[in-house]
Amino acid sequence: MINTRVYTDDERRHFLRYTRTDRWPLLGRFPIGADRHTGLLAGMLSCPPGLIDELSASLDDELRAAAAELLSDDAYRRAVRSLPYRPGERVVAVGDSITADRLGWFELLAASLELDGEPRPTLVNLSVSGNTTADVIERFDLLEAAEPSRVLLMLGTNDARSHGRTSRFRMATAAETERNLRALAGLITEDLGAEVTMITPTAVDQVRVDRAFADAPVHWDAAEIAELADVVRAVDPAAIDLHARTRTARPGNLEDDGVHPTVAGQRFILTCVLARLVEPAGSFGSDSGALPVLG
Incomplete structure (x- = not known):
């Protein structure tokens, strides 16, 4: 069946922001050329392949501009250079749409390292929108193929995702998530x-979630996200606790859906992650540490 829906360019750009078909497990195991990925996305979004290239380039440009702006802050640049990763190491991020985001915290970090010009580790983003902890176990062969020396693991938001308009079947119980982690x-x-390094899921805004998904057969519950953040802390007491830092929403840090961070929110996440990676026992719990509060 051919998709005949008409999308705006803003809708296409939003879709591309969170969708990387080259990370889909089937296409990771049976790779296709870049032009075929472009054609696939063009077919999905009912537009010419050239528009996919144009919109993807605009996202890349925005990412690099944001990274350059961050690097203009001396404290941020020092923190990036103080990461405990040696040149030649392979640092792999595994997560869901929050980490898969082309303008997200991990992509910002990778772009910052590239622009800084210093000898750096290789950063690889294997995050896939919608992934649960069980999904990541299923595609563990692709993580193995990436040959990581370090893995940043941020999962849980989609384990708490529920489906159905009335019964709301949750993707994974807390016990199942703990087993999988x-x-x-x-x-x-x-x-x-x-x-x-485990990272808790970020908090969601229940009011926005209820409004955005009122007519949809998918939903998130803030209390269930908090429950899974507790699970991550139980599995790894040294986990980076983003949930605690995002529980009180900052103006402009969440998209209208109440789940996904805005670009400002992604900068804030990067601040939190970077601070803990650089100073594991440092001032993570305070906004008055060495790093600027971004977002």
Whole structure:
């Protein structure tokens, strides 16, 4: 069936922001050329392939401009250069749409390292929108193929996702999420010999979620997200606790759907992650630390 829906360029750009078909498990195992990915996206969004290239380039330009702006702050540049990652290491991010975001915290960090020009590790983003902890276990072969030395693991938001208009079946119980996270920790550290850093899911805004998804058969509950943040802390007491830092929403840090961070919100997430990576026992719990509060 051919998609005949008409999209605006803003809708197409939003879709591209969170969708990277080259990270889809099937296409990761059976790769296709870049032009075919472009054609696939063009077919999905009912537009010429040239528009996909144009919109993707605009996102790349926005990312690089944001990274350059961040690097103009001396404290941020020092923090980036103080990361405990050696040149030649492979740092892999695994998560859902919040990390898959082309304007997201991990992409901002990767762009910052590239623009800074210093010898740097290789950063690889394997995040896929919509992924649950079980999905990541299923595609563990692709994580293995990336040959990580360190893994940043941020999952849980979609484990708490529920489907159905009345029954609202949750994708995973807290016990299932805990089992999956412990399994992933073991697979990463034992099978791959890599170091894993767990990150809690960010908080959601229940009022915005209820409004945005009022007529949709999908939903999130703020209390269930908080429950899974507790699970991450139980599995890894040293986890980076983004949930605690995002529980009180900052103006402009969340999209209208109440789930996804805005670009300002992604900058704030990067501040929190970077501060903990640079100073594991430092001033993470305070906005008055060495790093500027971004967003």
